[in-house]
Amino acid sequence: MEDEIDSIVNSVFEQDPLVTSVIVVDDSGLCLAKKGPISEEAAGLVTSIAARSDVVMPLSANAVVPKPAVVQIEAENMLIVIRKTASVVVGIFKTKPE
Numbered sequence: 001m002e003d004e005i006d007s008i009v010n011s012v013f014e015q016d017p018l019v020t021s022v023i024v025v026d027d028s029g030l031c032l033a034k035k036g037p038i039s040e041e042a043a044g045l046v047t048s049i050a051a052r053s054d055v056v057m058p059l060s061a062n063a064v065v066p067k068p069a070v071v072q073i074e075a076e077n078m079l080i081v082i083r084k085t086a087s088v089v090v091g092i093f094k095t096k097p098e
Helices: 002-015 042-056
Strands: 019-026 031-035 070-074 078-085 088-095
Touching (some): 002 019, 042 070
Antiparallel strands (some): 019 031
16 A cells, blocks of 8 residues: 555656645544655644545535545645545645746
């Protein structure tokens, strides 16, 4: 499984040259993989943001299982995209395009 996660993390970097860091975290906030200049301490924050987004998002009338939200945090020179997929949360940190 570790090789699979590493392969996915590497493909994110290959697909987007603006990506500076990627972190993959399990549901309890444990860092499973990271690449780039990001602290493992960010793992808990990424998990928490993903969990809170589920609370904020309303269920649609016909949704049996809600789709996880994609959270985008925008700062002056950085974008952070956080999404829960299956049993992991992925945080992608990018430089903001000009």
